[in-house]
Amino acid sequence: MPPAKRATATLPLRKTPQPKRVSPAVIDLGVLNEHLGYFVRRFQVAIFQDFIRRLSRIDISPAQFSVLVIIGANEGLSQSELGSTLGIERARLVRMLHLLDKRGLTERLPSSADGRRHALRLTRAGQTTLKQAKALAAQHEASLLPKLGPERYRQMLDALRAVS
Numbered sequence: 001m002p003p004a005k006r007a008t009a010t011l012p013l014r015k016t017p018q019p020k021r022v023s024p025a026v027i028d029l030g031v032l033n034e035h036l037g038y039f040v041r042r043f044q045v046a047i048f049q050d051f052i053r054r055l056s057r058i059d060i061s062p063a064q065f066s067v068l069v070i071i072g073a074n075e076g077l078s079q080s081e082l083g084s085t086l087g088i089e090r091a092r093l094v095r096m097l098h099l100l101d102k103r104g105l106t107e108r109l110p111s112s113a114d115g116r117r118h119a120l121r122l123t124r125a126g127q128t129t130l131k132q133a134k135a136l137a138a139q140h141e142a143s144l145l146p147k148l149g150p151e152r153y154r155q156m157l158d159a160l161r162a163v164s
Helices: 030-034 036-058 062-073 079-086 090-102 124-148 150-163
Strands: 106-110 118-122
Touching: 036 062, 036 124, 062 079, 062 090, 062 106, 062 118, 062 124, 079 090, 079 118, 090 106, 118 124, 124 150
Parallel strands: none
Antiparallel strands: 106 118
């Protein structure tokens, strides 16, 4: 004989109330709509997401890219000159240079002008990595042109250079 089936009560499923979604086009930005900083920051985030993704192929961050570019263009530069040029706090720069040194991309040599100072330079591996990073950066910049148009791109670059 087959076992007896137990009667089970089926409870109706309760729907969890879902929050109403508001279309972004409906959201009022209030005074933010008149704040340059708000839109510069939003644009910067959008740009950096693509830049970070591209540079991640060679395990380089945007900050590391900037450091490699400046050292590559100014061999012998001191850490303090590099930090002030890029606006990087000393402790953060020291950590970044230590990481880049450890990866064999940069080296800190005693300065011939001042024994307390380090002269920064790229290693051969650093030069190779910088070359790859520059190619990726060029692809990134080229991707901005269709979004902005060449004239607006140049105007924005000129305007931001003038206030930096």
